[in-house]
Each structure stands twice: as structure tokens, then as C-alpha cells.
Amino acid sequence: xxxxxxxxxxxxxxxxxxxxxxxxTTADLYPLQGIxxxxxxxxxxxxxxxxxxxxxxIFVSGLSGTGRNSYVISIxxxxxxxxxxxxxxxxxxxxxxxxxxxxxxxxxxxxxHFKKExxxxxxxxxxxxPQIFLSKEYENKKSVLVQQYQNYTQQIIDELNxxxxxYDFMFTQTERGLMSVPLKEGRPxxxxxxxxxxxxxxDKLRQNSNQLSLETIDVFNKLRALxxxxxxRIKQLDExxxxxxxxxxxxxxxxxxxxxxxxxxxxxLLEDDxxxxxxxxxxxxxxxxxxxxxxxxxxxxxxxFDRYRVNLFIDNSEKKGAPIINxxxxxxxxxxxxxxxxxELGVMKTDFTEVKAGALHQANGGYLILQAKDLLTNPFAxxxxxxxxxTNEIMIEGLDKQVGYVVTSxxxxxxxxxxxxxxxxxxxxxYYLLYSYDEDFKKLFKIMAxxxxxxxxxxxxxxxxxxFIATHCEKEGLRHFDKxxxxxxxxxxxxxxxxxxxxxxxxxxxxxxxxxADRWAEMMGSDHVSIIHVEKAIxxxxxxxxxxxxxxxxxxxxxxxxxxxxxxxxxEINGLAVTGTGEYSFGKPSKITVTTYKGKSGIINIERExxxxxxxxxxxxxxxSGYIGDKFAQNKHLSLSANIxxxxxxxxxxxxxxxxxxxxALLSSLSRIPIKQYIAVTGSVNQRGQIxxxxxxxxxxxxxxxxxxxxxxxGKQGVMIPHQNVKNLxxxxxxxxxxxxxxxxxxxxxTVEEGIEILTGVPAGTLEESGEYTENSVxxxxxxxxxxxxxxxxxxxxxxxxxxxxxxxxxxxE
Numbered sequence: 001x002x003x004x005x006x007x008x009x010x011x012x013x014x015x016x017x018x019x020x021x022x023x024x025t026t027a028d029l030y031p032l033q034g035i036x037x038x039x040x041x042x043x044x045x046x047x048x049x050x051x052x053x054x055x056x057x058i059f060v061s062g063l064s065g066t067g068r069n070s071y072v073i074s075i076x077x078x079x080x081x082x083x084x085x086x087x088x089x090x091x092x093x094x095x096x097x098x099x100x101x102x103x104x105x106x107x108x109x110x111x112x113h114f115k116k117e118x119x120x121x122x123x124x125x126x127x128x129x130p131q132i133f134l135s136k137e138y139e140n141k142k143s144v145l146v147q148q149y150q151n152y153t154q155q156i157i158d159e160l161n162x163x164x165x166x167y168d169f170m171f172t173q174t175e176r177g178l179m180s181v182p183l184k185e186g187r188p189x190x191x192x193x194x195x196x197x198x199x200x201x202x203d204k205l206r207q208n209s210n211q212l213s214l215e216t217i218d219v220f221n222k223l224r225a226l227x228x229x230x231x232x233r234i235k236q237l238d239e240x241x242x243x244x245x246x247x248x249x250x251x252x253x254x255x256x257x258x259x260x261x262x263x264x265x266x267x268x269l270l271e272d273d274x275x276x277x278x279x280x281x282x283x284x285x286x287x288x289x290x291x292x293x294x295x296x297x298x299x300x301x302x303x304x305f306d307r308y309r310v311n312l313f314i315d316n317s318e319k320k321g322a323p324i325i326n327x328x329x330x331x332x333x334x335x336x337x338x339x340x341x342x343x344e345l346g347v348m349k350t351d352f353t354e355v356k357a358g359a360l361h362q363a364n365g366g367y368l369i370l371q372a373k374d375l376l377t378n379p380f381a382x383x384x385x386x387x388x389x390x391t392n393e394i395m396i397e398g399l400d401k402q403v404g405y406v407v408t409s410x411x412x413x414x415x416x417x418x419x420x421x422x423x424x425x426x427x428x429x430x431y432y433l434l435y436s437y438d439e440d441f442k443k444l445f446k447i448m449a450x451x452x453x454x455x456x457x458x459x460x461x462x463x464x465x466x467x468f469i470a471t472h473c474e475k476e477g478l479r480h481f482d483k484x485x486x487x488x489x490x491x492x493x494x495x496x497x498x499x500x501x502x503x504x505x506x507x508x509x510x511x512x513x514x515x516x517a518d519r520w521a522e523m524m525g526s527d528h529v530s531i532i533h534v535e536k537a538i539x540x541x542x543x544x545x546x547x548x549x550x551x552x553x554x555x556x557x558x559x560x561x562x563x564x565x566x567x568x569x570x571x572e573i574n575g576l577a578v579t580g581t582g583e584y585s586f587g588k589p590s591k592i593t594v595t596t597y598k599g600k601s602g603i604i605n606i607e608r609e610x611x612x613x614x615x616x617x618x619x620x621x622x623x624x625s626g627y628i629g630d631k632f633a634q635n636k637h638l639s640l641s642a643n644i645x646x647x648x649x650x651x652x653x654x655x656x657x658x659x660x661x662x663x664x665a666l667l668s669s670l671s672r673i674p675i676k677q678y679i680a681v682t683g684s685v686n687q688r689g690q691i692x693x694x695x696x697x698x699x700x701x702x703x704x705x706x707x708x709x710x711x712x713x714x715g716k717q718g719v720m721i722p723h724q725n726v727k728n729l730x731x732x733x734x735x736x737x738x739x740x741x742x743x744x745x746x747x748x749x750x751t752v753e754e755g756i757e758i759l760t761g762v763p764a765g766t767l768e769e770s771g772e773y774t775e776n777s778v779x780x781x782x783x784x785x786x787x788x789x790x791x792x793x794x795x796x797x798x799x800x801x802x803x804x805x806x807x808x809x810x811x812x813x814e
Contacts, residue, residue: 005720005758007746009739012731014500016462016487025528026470027480035071036464037455037505045072048447049079049367049421055446057389057422059372061431062451065508068425069369076324076367076423083322086365090115091311091352091413095269101311101352103414104262109317114257115310118270121249122308125274129281132241141237149230156223160216167208178223180209242278246271270308280304311353314361322366327359330370332380335359336388337396339411355413360385360394365419372426385422386440392418454502461503462490472511478518484531489513492538495730498698513537545584552588557710561648563589564677565708565717571595571669573759574680575646575661576704576719578696585696587703589680591647592658594665598789599641624663626687627752631779632786635771639790642666657694660685663752664759671781673760678714679747680704681755683722689752693724698731705735705744713738718745720755 023029035042041062048058062068088111091101106114132138157178160171168183182189182205197205250271257263274281316323327334337358341348359368375381380399388394393415424445431448434441455461466486473480481489492513496504504510516537521529555561563574575592578585621644629638644662661681668675682700684692694700701719708717726748738744749755753764756778765777773780 002745002747002758005747005749005754007726007729007748009736011726012729012736012739012746013491013733014457014494014730016490018483018487020459021466021483021486023466023483025480025482026466026473026486029467029470031471031474032464032467034074035067036468037461037503038067038071038451041449041451042071042075044447044449045075048449049075051447054392055389055444057445058424058447058449059431059434059445060423060425060449060451061428063427063453063506065506066451066453067505067507068451072369072423072425073324073326076369080322080324080366081320083366085316085319085321086323086419088112088312088316089314089357089361089364089416091313091355092266093307093309093352094414095273095307098307099411101355101411101413102262102266103313103416104260104266106257106260106263108319110257111310111312112315112317114253114263115312117253117256118308118310121253122305124249125246125281126305128245129242129278132245133238133282138237138241141241142234145230145233145237149226152226153223156219156226160219163216163219164212167212168205169208169212178220180212182209238278238282239275242281243271243275246274273307277304306351306353309353311355313355313357314364323363324367324369325359325363326369327363328371328374329378330359330375330381330385331378332384332399333358335381336384336394337361339396339398339413350411352411352413355396355411358394358396360388360418360420361416363420364394364416367421367423369423369425372424372430375424376430386444388418389420389422389444390440391415394418451505453505454497454499455505457490457494457499457501457503465490465493465503468507468510469514472514473518476515478514479521479527479529481514481517481529481534482531485517485529485534488531488534491730492534495698498695498728498730500727500730513541516541542584545582546586548579548581549584549586552586553706553710556589556707563591563707565711566714567677568674569677570672570674571665572677573661573665573668573675574677574704575658576680576682576700577658578699578703585699587696587700589704589707590649592644592661592665593647594642594644594662594669596640596642596666596669596785598639600639621659621662623659623685623687624666627663627685627689628666630687631689632783636787636790638786640786642669657682657684657696659683660691660752660755664756667756667778667782668760670785671778672785673762673778673781675759676716676761678708678717679720679745679759680718681720681759683720683725683749683755685752691722691749691751691755693722693728697721697725697728701729701746702732702735705738708744709738713743715742716745717743718747720747720749720758723748723750 041060045058045060048056060068060072085108087105088108090104090106090111092104094100094102157171157173160178164170164180165183169180170183170188171178172181172188182194184193250267253267254264258267335358337360338356339350340354340356341350342354343349370385375385395415396413398410422445428450434445469481469486469489472478489510490503493503493510494500496506496509513534517529517533520536520540521533524533526533552561556563564572565574571594573592575590577588577590579588580586628640632638644666646658660683663685664675664681667673680700682694682697684694686692701721704717704719729746735744739746747758749758756762756764760778763774763777765774765779767773767779773783
């Protein structure tokens with residue numbers, strides 16, 4: 001009977017046929033370009049990178065190790081080569097509004113030349129302009145203006161003196177300007193004579209002075225107007241003298257960089273500002289070292305000329321194609337840029353030259369790659385990125401603006417237009433979280449490239465995997481793998497995928513074995529990697545991580561953990577679970593016991609009662625009630641109390657893979673038919689009694705096999721699994737040899753009826769037309785036991801009712 005459920009040896013592992021390989025070692029293969037088995041994700045990335053519309057940024061979803069990052073970078077590099085290199089950007093002083101520096105774009109490679117030309121021009125002007133004002137021609141023109149001014153001034157002074165003499169006053173030129181001096185006998189009054197004046201004479205002198213002031217107001221206004229006109233004419237002379245040389249250099253710049261209107265406009269404003277501040281250029285900047293304020297005067301002059309500097313903000317001169325920025329620390333400032341400050345004598349100062357670029361500026365016109373976890377864990381970074389993508393411009397501002405207060409006045413640089421493709425790399429959970437709770441996300445990231453953790457184990461993908469190994473051998477300088485080693489790597493990949501017809505896409509785990517197998521080949525003195533080196537690498541990797549498993553096996557061996565692999569027992573069964581630490585997991589058998597008795601409590605999950613079980617496990621136990629009710633309570637009430645417990649389990653349990661195991665033990669307890677302890681069970685069950693697939697089947701089988709090996713293999717031991725899990729079997733060679741030699745067995749079943757028959761040797765039974773199950777079958781014995789519980793329960797209820805009625809009648813008589 002058991003043979004029909006046994007899984008053949010050739011179904012326990014899908015071995016790789018290395019005879020079909022047309023190479024001896026991976027040195028014979030061409031390196032792999034692209035990625036293996038991710039067509040859906042690759043097509044989505046291709047489409048997302050090609051579409052130019054707003055909002056078509058990309059979220060790359062997948063688990064770590066599936067090649068997400070490397071493929072994103074490789075395809076972005078491929079796309080970037082065919083795109084034009086974006087413009088350079090500079091920030092310059094805003095002569096109209098100094099707090100808002102101007103952003104200017106130039107053809108890529110031009111900005112650094114523009115910066116150099118501007119700085120050279122200012123240096124030249126600082127040398128040439130002072131020479132202009134020392135020239136004979138300038139002195140002659142200025143002398144003419146001075147002479148004219150002096151002549152006009154003298155005429156006005158003469159007019160004033162004519163009027164002043166009538167009041168016994170005269171005007172004289174002093175350092176403080178024109179001063180009125182009283183006269184005595186036609187000559188200026190001395191100080192002594194002034195002190196000897198009588199009060200009446202002083203009063204008269206004051207009256208004459210006041211009257212003179214009133215009558216000379218118009219003359220003095222005329223004098224002031226003449227002085228203002230003189231200053232303006234001198235300034236016009238200076239500006240005209242400076243303009244000629246400034247305009248010469250500005251026109252040269254216009255010829256070189258005048259292909260953009262914004263540059264022309266800036267150069268014209270620059271020219272006007274230099275000419276308007278020509279006095280700053282006239283000075284030779286010589287300083288009096290004995291002057292204690294000379295240092296401050298020098299810095300003040302230097303600070304003035306800072307306005308003519310150029311901030312080379314983005315320089316794309318070295319780039320070919322579009323830029324690709326992989327920002328590993330996407331903080332707010334690293335994304336949007338910042339305004340830095342300088343400490344000058346205890347005062348924090350800044351200007352447009354301190355505006356620094358962020359990742360968005362550097363990637364502008366190309367691709368920006370971000371890690372979702374890093375982006376979302378940096379405060380303000382996610383909102384700043386969304387705002388830039390929504391407005392299509394990059395605004396540089398401090399975090400003080402983001403939190404609603406201003407610490408100090410600062411600059412507000414003009415925003416730069418944004419043309420970028422943002423690629424965020426994250427896991428599926430993060431994608432669905434953002435999609436559900438952030439309404440902007442679905443508008444800005446319309447493309448999702450989903451990287452799978454597995455791929456088809458087709459001939460094409462097997463060959464690509466071999467080329468993948470060849471690529472890493474070439475790239476990392478590893479020894480090449482022979483065909484036996486490649487075949488073992490294919491089998492290892494299928495084991496990682498837990499599927500005979502799949503390969504794992506978590507390439508980081510595959511690459512680790514490549515590195516370690518190469519190291520073992522080196523230590524063994526081999527020129528290439530063969531199967532023994534791969535086997536050694538896998539074994540050593542397990543050895544490094546399986547301390548907890550070894551401790552567990554020791555406890556099974558010395559009897560600390562109770563588990564019997566021989567004989568038969570009622571209401572006891574060996575279940576299988578997967579546990580582990582870190583990247584290593586292993587199968588751990590557990591004894592499950594069930595006790596049943598009359599009552600109405602139903603099936604009690606002890607693990608749930610003590611809060612040691614998860615919700616999925618609780619669901620599996622509740623399903624048992626549905627199954628028992630469907631089979632045995634169609635024409636009667638169900639009167640049952642049952643306790644289910646995982647013995648010696650202290651850490652908790654979740655998952656429904658033990659639900660069928662618990663059901664078998666429950667049926668055994670009710671029917672009093674013993675279960676074979678040498679067959680362990682895994683598999684979930686539905687209310688109809690159909691066995692459903694579970695995870696970790698390889699680890700579970702190997703875990704029970706190790707316990708049986710410790711206690712002694714007897715040929716009857718084995719594991720019963722859902723038939724759907726046969727395709728997931730990629731068992732170790734040790735288990736395969738034991739099965740091949742008849743020392744261990746794997747059974748695959750579809751229904752509870754098949755499973756209970758294997759475990760007990762007694763047919764489950766079928767429901768006959770009489771409404772009864774087949775005589776002496778498992779279900780028949782279970783049904784009879786449940787009827788007995790019900791009858792006893794009904795007798796007990798009737799007895800209680802009789803006693804209650806008797807007491808009530810007695811009270812009525814009294």
C-alpha cells in the first residue's frame with residue numbers, strides 16, 4: 001500500500017545534466033551582457049527610461065541580491081551614452097537684487113572658460129583702469145573741468161563780495177568752504193578788534209550778517225549747483241574713460257559666449273556695474289600699514305570685487321552623454337544643495353559663491369539613482385524630492401524654511417529647471433506602502449520594475465547562468481569553473497529557489513559560493529574550480545552557520561528533546577517545522593500530542609491559549625473544527641473537547657504547515673488507533689480534507705532525516721509531504737543515497753484519507769448509504785467515539801434536568 005505513495009529517487013532532486021554543456025570550463029564562454037531571467041523588470045525599466053513625459057519616474061522593486069542595483073546602473077549607462085551632455089550651470093551676482101543670485105546655463109564645457117575669462121578681465125581692469133586715470137590725456141581733460149569750475153566759482157565769489165561789502169563783510173575760501181568775515185575800514189577785522197566791539201556794534205554786525213545770508217541764498221544755491229555739476233562732469237569723465245576699456249573686454253566676452261540672451265543680459269549688467277563703480281578700480285589698493293583699520297579697509301575692497309566672481313556650479317565638461325548619479329546618502333542638503341557660510345571675525349557671512357550643488361543638480365539632464373530605505377529615513381528628503389519633481393525646478397533653501405522659522409537672513413538663489421529621471425530602488429513592501437499612503441507617489445513614479453527572486457530553469461537560462469559565472473571569473477580574477485562545478489552551481493541555485501524547475505535570481509548568494517569555491521580551489525592547488533570545491537564551499541558555509549542546529553541535534557541524541565522514531569502511539573505524531581538564525585535555516589522535528597475527552601469546549605490550541613502561536617497557526621487549528629464538523633456532525637451535535645500541544649516548544653509557532661499533522665493526531669486520539677512514530681508529517685489542510693503545499697520542504701525532510709540517522713535508520717522511517725511539494729524537492733545527496741538504498745522514504749499525498757491510512761495502516765473509511773462509515777475504519781471508530789461522548793453528555797444533561805425538576809416540585813409542596 002505504501003509503495004504507491006512513495007516518491008521515486010529521480011523525483012527527489014533535479015540533477016543538472018552536464019553532458020549537454022558544449023564547454024569544458026567557463027573560460028570557453030563569452031561574458032554575459034545584461035541580466036538573467038528578469039524580462040518583465042528589464043522591459044519596464046527600458047520603457048520607463050525612454051518615455052519623456054512628466055511623472056514617469058521608476059521604482060525598482062525586488063529583494064536584495066536580485067541584481068537590481070547593478071542592472072539599473074548598467075542600463076542607465078547604456079541609455080546615457082546616446083543622450084546629449086547637459087548644459088553647465090553657474091551662479092553670478094544679481095546686481096539688481098543681491099540676495100537672489102542669478103543662475104545661468106552655458107553649453108557644456110563653456111562654464112569653466114567663462115569663469116576664467118571673467119576673472120581675467122577683472123584682473124586686467126584693476127591694472128589698466130588706474131593707468132587710464134594717470135594718463136596725460138585724462139589729466140588734461142580733468143584740468144579743463146577743474147579750471148572751468150574754478151573760474152565759475154571765482155566769478156560767483158566776486159559777485160558775493162560785491163554784495164557782502166555793502167554789509168561790511170567779505171567771503172574767503174577755507175578748507176570748510178566759503179566763510180563770511182566782518183570788515184573794518186575795508187579790511188578783515190582781527191580777533192582782537194572783534195572782541196573789543198561794543199554790544200551795539202556786535203548787534204549791528206549780527207543784523208548785517210543775517211541780512212547778508214538772506215540775500216545770498218540764491219547765490220549759494222547757484223554755487224552748490226555748480227559744485228554738483230562739476231562732480232557729475234568729473235564722474236562722467238571717469239565713466240567715459242573707464243567705459244572705453246571695459247566695453248572692449250565685454251564685447252570680446254559677448255562674441256565668445258553671446259549665443260544666449262541671458263548671458264548677454266548679464267554681461268551688460270556687469271559692464272554697467274563696473275562703470276558705475278569705476279572709483280573702486282581707480283585706487284591702487286595701497287594701504288597704510290600704520291593705520292590700525294588698514295586690514296578692514298583691505299577686506300572691504302576685496303569683498304567688493306567678490307561680486308564679479310563666477311560660481312562654477314555644475315561643470316559637465318568631463319562628461320560624455322547624460323550624467324548618472326548614485327546618491328548613497330540622500331539627505332535634504334545632499335539632494336537639493338546648500339548655502340554654506342564663512343566665519344569672518346566671529347560673523348557668519350555668505351554670498352553667491354557659497355551656493356553648492358546637490359545630487360539633483362549633478363544628475364540634471366540624466367539619471368538619479370536612490371535607495372528607498374536611505375531616502376525615507378532622512379528627514380525632509382522625500383518631501384523635497386517630490387516638490388522638485390512636481391515643480392520641475394530645484395530650489396535651494398535651508399531647512400529653517402522647511403520647519404517654518406528663519407534663524408538668519410540668507411540668500412535665495414534662483415531655481416534651476418529640472419529635467420531628470422529618478423530611479424528609486426527598494427523592496428515590494430516599501431512600494432506598496434508608498435502607493436497606498438502617499439498620493440503623490442503614484443503620480444510621480446508611474447513605472448514599477450519588479451525583480452523576481454526566481455526564473456525558469458530553461459536551457460537558455462542555464463547557459464546564461466554559466467556565462468554569468470564566466471563573467472564573474474573574468475571580472476573578479478577568479479579561477480574558471482569546469483562543467484561539473486557549473487552543474488553543481490545550477491543545482492545549488494535551484495535549491496535556493498526551492499523548485500526543481502526554477503533558478504534563484506538572488507545572485508548575491510550564488511556569487512558568495514563562487515568566491516568561496518575559488519578560495520578552496522586555491523588552497524587545494526587546483527588551476528580551475530571543480531565540483532569538489534563547490535561542494536566544499538557549500539559545506540563550509542553551512543558549517544559556519546549551523547551551530548544552533550548542531551546543539552538541537554545533540555539534544556535529540558541525548559534525549560533532552562523527546563522524539564521517537566520507532567513504534568506506534570495513540571494521539572502522538574512527529575511534526576516538522578523550519579527554524580534558524582540569520583541566513584541559515586534548518587528543519588526541527590517536534591512531537592505533537594492530542595488529548596480528547598467528552599465536553600463542549602471544542603478543539604483547544606494550547607499554543608494559542610498561552611500566546612505562543614501566530615494568527616496563521618491559529619487559523620489552521622480552527623480549520624480542524626470545520627473538517628471534523630463536516631465529517632462527523634451532519635446528523636448530530638458535536639460534543640468534544642480536545643487539547644493540541646507542541647511538546648517542548650518554548651519559542652512560539654506560526655504557519656499552518658502542521659494543520660494536517662494535528663488532524664492526524666486528533667483522529668488517532670478519537671479512534672484510539674496508534675500512529676507510526678517513524679513517519680513525520682508536514683502539510684496544511686483545508687476544511688474538505690485536501691492537503692495543501694507548504695514551504696521549507698527540503699529543510700524539514702533533512703531535519704527529520706538527521707534525527708533518524710542519529711537514532712539509527714531502520715528502513716521504515718520517512719516523511720509524508722503534500723504532493724504539490726514534489727516539484728520543490730532538491731534534497732541533499734546524503735538523503736538521496738539513503739532513499740536509494742531503502743533506508744529512508746518520502747511519501748506524497750493528496751488527501752487526509754491517504755495520509756491517515758499511511759500513518760495507521762487502517763483505511764480512513766467511506767460514508768455508506770446507511771449514513772455510517774465503513775466498519776472498523778478510522779472514521780467509523782471516530783464517529784462511534786463522538787456518538788459516545790454525545791450520549792454521555794445527553795444522559796448528564798437529562799440527569800441535571802431531572803434533579804432540577806425534583807427540587808422545584810419539592811419547593812412547591814412546601
